[in-house]
Amino acid sequence: MTDTDLLARALEMVGVEQYPEISEFPVERGYIWTSCASVENGNPLYWDDEVAGALTGGPIAPPTMVSVWFRPHSWAPGRAEVALPLQVHFDLKALFGLPEAVMSDNSIEFHTPVRLGDVLRTHQVLRSISDDKTTKLGTGRFWVIEVVYANQDGDLVAVESYTGFGYRRTTDGSGR
């Protein structure tokens, strides 16, 4: 298949809702505390139920954790293949035969707060794909993938946009 054919195949995916998913587990406090601990975030909203009750009507998760609830378990019974988050990203790597990839840009718009016990839903949409580009890491393509999150009531929770760069190494880079 030529590069032109591959690009045409990728462009067919642009704008299409893919990979509707339901989170493998409800939003829970252990991960919230682990995340806050990892960056030493002492915001009382996440540690003090009285503050959470007064400001947010009860405990919520830090908004920037929204993607955490969708990263699959590293293993699960009966799972034959490793489940990958942001599957569209890996589909594009495979389609173009690009062995390496990094994320360059990430944008998140926050809507309804995520609460303990929420079971979130998501889908992914490829928004754009570039021509061949060469950076200090190698040669490949940039792509933009949007991830839409909603809660079990259908309320929009967040819209996240990732810019990925899939590439083949040409030199030793400093990485991203």
Added chain:
Amino acid sequence: MATIAPTLLFDDVRPGDTLPELRYDVSATTVVLGALAARDWRPMHHDHDFAVNRNGTRDIFLNTPNQAAWFERYLTDWTGPHGRLGRVTFRMLGSVFPGDTMALNGIVEGTEVDASGCGFASVAVTLSVDGDTKTTCAARIALPRRTDDNPWARRGDQWQPSPVSA
């Protein structure tokens, strides 16, 4: 229900205001803990050999969701718990590795009261190592306009996390 006094009010913020610097010594533990807290099991965030020999990077490096958590912590350290993030946009220019001392700095680029009456500050935050910018973050965060205002109480049309023109 208890009343929590706001730490920072919208009217106390002006364009050009700077946020206190946050400095942090990054270790391998910082990187691995951050990746696992984000359920990111990919090897470049915990496996030195994979990071160096497959990704071509100097070492394992901070992952994107953990950097988002660092930026959120930095912003809400400034605003207090009333601060409600509307939108964040990150650009990763270089990696943050074990042994680096990262510095987060922020400056208020603008303030705006939207059509619903919600007050937002736009803040440009940089994460740098030895003066070299590794990540930039453009954040839009809501602040209370009065002591009895609470951006978290906004629902539906009363909450517009991005500027309407965006």
